[in-house]
Amino acid sequence: MAILLGNRPTRPEAAVTGDATATLRLTDRVVAEYSWRPDLPVALAPRPYLHPVRTLGGVTVTELMPASHRHHLGVSVAVAEVDGANFWGGRTYMPGHGPAWLDNQGTQAHTRWLRRGPDRLGHTLRWTGIDGAAVLTERRELSCRPVSADAWALDFGFSLTNVTVRELPFRSPAVHGRAGAGYGGFFWRAPQPGSPVRVDSARGTAVHGRTADWLSVNGGDWTLVFLGATARTRADRWFVRTRDYLGIGSALAWDEPLLLAPGDTLERRIVTVIADGPVSPARAAAYAGELAA
Template sequence: MDDQLTLVQTLPLILGGLTVAEYVWRPHVPNTLSPRPFLHPVRTLAGTTVTEVMPPDHLHHLGVSVAVPDAGGANFWGGRTYVQGQGSIPLPNHGVQRHHRWEAKTDAVLAHELHWIGPDGTTLLRERRRIAARPVDDRAWALDFRYALQNLTAEPLVISSPGVKGRTGAGYGGFFWRARRGQNNVKILGPDVAGEARLHGSATPWLALSASGPEPWTLVFIDIAAQRDPWFVRGGDYVGVGPALAWEEPLTAAPGEGPRRRIITVVADGDLGPRAIEGLVEAVAASPAPREA
């Protein structure tokens, strides 16, 4: 539903002369979707799009973004809010992530400060975000995504999720990638394990989506900093992956503090198997981290 995105401002991520992703740093979407910067389209080196934005099943899924269903009572995920005992209901509690200032803008690195603003106009969190495109080999590149949140209020700020509030398996929130299935079949793989049932809620060092069909691709999500957040993963009604900040327990940030996270996602052409995926993980782990912006 890309035609619903108007009046946006974007910047490309470029590797070897190829635009591998577009960063929508100033979006224009309905308030009920919790407006926030996002990456879309993200492409393989061969040009296959591997993200989806505002799909009919979940309009609030915006490509690759940082989205939290409850931060200090504000909905930064979009859509309905889960209320214990009532289920998911529409509430006027949507926040917005607003660009504040750039810290770096190059072909392959984008870094900026964002403010997370609640529905009453209060700035709840400051975020520093750094996104870098890194070469891997002739079939793959890597998206190195870091973010650090800082509580700007005078009181402890609680980050929560439907999983914390009693909805089993719904501990989503944090970095989230909505993938484009298209006409492909998608497998979910991990180290010596496969399938959504076994990997959903696990804390494996990496998790991969491998899509076979007319436009094959593979995404490998690497917990490069060994943060051990449980994986939220879906492969049935839709395809999406994200390491969860608050799976079953809330995350409480003291004033001036907050979570810092880093995840590297390898974007590869082809329907890769476990051995090839392990090779990509090893290659990324062995490569030097890019210089800080």
């Protein structure tokens, strides 16, 4: 594995051929578009993503490939490191050195549709390292449903199975010593609003690096409420960044590696309420009770 200390990866930015998109609809309204076979350069760790995701009022609440972090792809499953492979995109954090370009970006590729309806998508994926060898297979389920006159819910579930003959460690930069950088797993890149961002949770406003049954982010004319929809998902810590960019994630490996044995499967499920306008903490807590059973 070569290291390049400049601004480009060591391998040419080859692309996954053929872009393809599916939609999630509520009645006649498209609320989200899902790029299930995106045409992306290798340096971004190509993977399926949701963008744009919109409120019922039509406000876009995702951001795609912003100038400062081109590897941020709307809503996706992105992991900083799986057994040395970078499924996050961009640079890899190196202990004692910091972020560096490595020739180690992986790819998540669609393999088969399980279902494809207006309000529900399900498919399987194959996670491969830069050498083309499979490390994980995934089953992913996406669905949408209305929850009120001004809000709808996105249900995002995924299961990852180790298809190698060795134990796979999942790591974040925090595992390697970068304090607070425990990101990796379900990740939502939101647009930076013009007004100050307000963060609330079941455990107060300081939720970064902590567990909480629900987490809400208000961007002025929209609110996102994130709910861990299973007990195991709720045991993961939240990654919340509001300075420089707005990103929210449910972390698989905060400061200790997550170890997945050969043949074993990990499962996570996040429900996100996408609302026009503000959502009170009491309403967010009620969503958690209603939707995260």
